[in-house]
Amino acid sequence: MVTRRQFIGRSTAAVLGAGLVSRAGAATLPEAATSDRATLVAPGLPPNGRPYHPVVTLNGWSAPWRMRDGWKEFHLVAEPVTREISKGMVAHLWGYNGQSPGPTIECVEGDKVRIFVTNRLPEHTTIHWHGILLPNGMDGVGGLTQPQIPVGKTFVYEFEMKKSGTFMYHPHADEMVQMAMGMMGFIVVHPRNPAFMRVDRDFVFLINAYDIDPGSYTPRINTMTDFNLWTWNSRAFPGIDSLVVRTGDRVRIRFGNLTMTNHPIHMHGYDFEVTCTDGGWVPKSARWPEVTVDVAVGQMRAFEFDAAHPGDWAMHCHKSHHTMNAMGHAVPTMIGVDHRGIAQKINRLIPEYMVMGDKGMADMGEMEMPLPENTLPMMTGTGPFGPLEMGGMFTVVKVRDGLGRGDYADPGWYAHPEGTQAYELRL
Amino acid sequence: MPDLPGAPRELIEAERVAVEQRLDIRAARRNLDAEAEMLGLTRITRWVNVLHIEGIREREADGSVKRGFEIGINIPLFDWGDARAAKAEAQYLQAALQLRETAVNARSEVREAWHAYRIAYDLARHYRDEIVPLRKRISDEQLLRYNGMLIGVFELIADSRDQVASINAYLQALRDSWLAEADLQQALLGQVGAGRRGGVIAMPAGGAAGH
Numbered sequence A: 001m002v003t004r005r006q007f008i009g010r011s012t013a014a015v016l017g018a019g020l021v022s023r024a025g026a027a028t029l030p031e032a033a034t035s036d037r038a039t040l041v042a043p044g045l046p047p048n049g050r051p052y053h054p055v056v057t058l059n060g061w062s063a064p065w066r067m068r069d070g071w072k073e074f075h076l077v078a079e080p081v082t083r084e085i086s087k088g089m090v091a092h093l094w095g096y097n098g099q100s101p102g103p104t105i106e107c108v109e110g111d112k113v114r115i116f117v118t119n120r121l122p123e124h125t126t127i128h129w130h131g132i133l134l135p136n137g138m139d140g141v142g143g144l145t146q147p148q149i150p151v152g153k154t155f156v157y158e159f160e161m162k163k164s165g166t167f168m169y170h171p172h173a174d175e176m177v178q179m180a181m182g183m184m185g186f187i188v189v190h191p192r193n194p195a196f197m198r199v200d201r202d203f204v205f206l207i208n209a210y211d212i213d214p215g216s217y218t219p220r221i222n223t224m225t226d227f228n229l230w231t232w233n234s235r236a237f238p239g240i241d242s243l244v245v246r247t248g249d250r251v252r253i254r255f256g257n258l259t260m261t262n263h264p265i266h267m268h269g270y271d272f273e274v275t276c277t278d279g280g281w282v283p284k285s286a287r288w289p290e291v292t293v294d295v296a297v298g299q300m301r302a303f304e305f306d307a308a309h310p311g312d313w314a315m316h317c318h319k320s321h322h323t324m325n326a327m328g329h330a331v332p333t334m335i336g337v338d339h340r341g342i343a344q345k346i347n348r349l350i351p352e353y354m355v356m357g358d359k360g361m362a363d364m365g366e367m368e369m370p371l372p373e374n375t376l377p378m379m380t381g382t383g384p385f386g387p388l389e390m391g392g393m394f395t396v397v398k399v400r401d402g403l404g405r406g407d408y409a410d411p412g413w414y415a416h417p418e419g420t421q422a423y424e425l426r427l
Numbered sequence B: 001m002p003d004l005p006g007a008p009r010e011l012i013e014a015e016r017v018a019v020e021q022r023l024d025i026r027a028a029r030r031n032l033d034a035e036a037e038m039l040g041l042t043r044i045t046r047w048v049n050v051l052h053i054e055g056i057r058e059r060e061a062d063g064s065v066k067r068g069f070e071i072g073i074n075i076p077l078f079d080w081g082d083a084r085a086a087k088a089e090a091q092y093l094q095a096a097l098q099l100r101e102t103a104v105n106a107r108s109e110v111r112e113a114w115h116a117y118r119i120a121y122d123l124a125r126h127y128r129d130e131i132v133p134l135r136k137r138i139s140d141e142q143l144l145r146y147n148g149m150l151i152g153v154f155e156l157i158a159d160s161r162d163q164v165a166s167i168n169a170y171l172q173a174l175r176d177s178w179l180a181e182a183d184l185q186q187a188l189l190g191q192v193g194a195g196r197r198g199g200v201i202a203m204p205a206g207g208a209a210g211h
């Protein structure tokens, strides 16, 4: 586990090494912490400013800030980045501070924030603060509320966080392209009263999607619906962090959807209530219990539950194609096709050919066949009882007794108590 | 069928061989010599070149210059003496010009045959060095895509058919290049027993033999 201090120390060197910020600029700009790793950084308590209970960004971290004359100053650098989607595949994306999505911005209701945005992309950009109530001129819509930030320039956004809740940031300049390339980040505004809506574990992630042709690295930016990588924080199963929870914790899971379709997010083992949307906190009287919550395009949802049931509980998008990695949607169904005699004939033409799909596709979860370069298997991952046959928007909520308060390290697989597991009937 | 030679024949070399060994040129030369003997021409005043070809100076990749060379057919001119010899002069010059015509036509045939040969050679080489390896690479990638269930078996088989077709096309082009080679060899010798001058010997590639 990388501690916050080590982490920021490492990032300082990276920023200076980049050498793109002028000396005069460096004197006035806050440090832009950067990381090119998809590693969860366990949260630390805020070093200054109003107190809050920090969130945990899956496969990510929160941006440090500098306090100056009562303003919280952040620095986001828009730039090309390399993101490991899962082991065996990297994507060439655009993001912020070395990764996609950019670092999570955390602040507190009433904070005055000043966000420096430096553009190191090959084209202009802006940042729109999705859901934040702010002066019109800070809304970040290129051409409408400001000129776009030219290449190499830094713009400054200043506003007060008027209410707590769950928000996002993303470009509003060449928006279709820049979001298809991975530009986005999470914003959490904590309540001024730390006891209000208090939880023990507060997880956040952005839902995104890419279309990266097998064998290539850069997303096809013009794809509208037929994406082949369905990701959380630009990670696909088994690359998505588990959500590690201590039995008895009050848990909140927040997510925002910046893809082009809705995602019914389903969690096993619990019913939960949506306590926050993009518009703010949901009054208790307006909540209802659910096990799946749909998040439409451009929306955010946060649900909460009391972690009373230990186990390895699956959490995933319930569109079954969204828990797959790259696959051929036009591949013909082979179930029931009589292959007798055919395979040998094809083998004479293509020696490495193997019959697949004639008994369903579960083969794919077990076999390790050579695939095109930089391509994840359509279904993959291994659990304690065999192949998981999953991909994309799938991860596990791991509820365990007796974890440390700030312990987010993977506890391994759940040990099922005697008599609590499905078993084979032997006659 | 043997594979393509490593390098194609040079045009200038083909022309040199042709001028040396073409039967029609040698016949016309004999005819001229016989004419001079018959007319009793003996006092040579100077020599002229009735066919002048200059080798091209080529610059190699390493910067060095390939030596050029010249090909020519030199014939003697004689002291024609008095007016009585005017007829002899005319007869000799007629034979000389016939030699020149034969040589020019022969050279034209060789150049035509060489160009057909070079196109066939380049085509076969392009199939061998570019198209077939590319098709193989595409097939390898298609198999990887099939493995990942990114394409179906029908696309895999259709691609395999394309790969086979590209190999067939190479073999066809290789055969055509050997036919063009044979035509060029024929042009270097000239027509044998055809009794026709200036005819085109080169066959259209793949024309006669059927597949």
Ligand SMILES: [Cu+2]
Residues within 6 Å of the ligand: A230, A262, A263, A264, A317, A318, A319, A322, A393
């Ligand atoms: Cu989905």
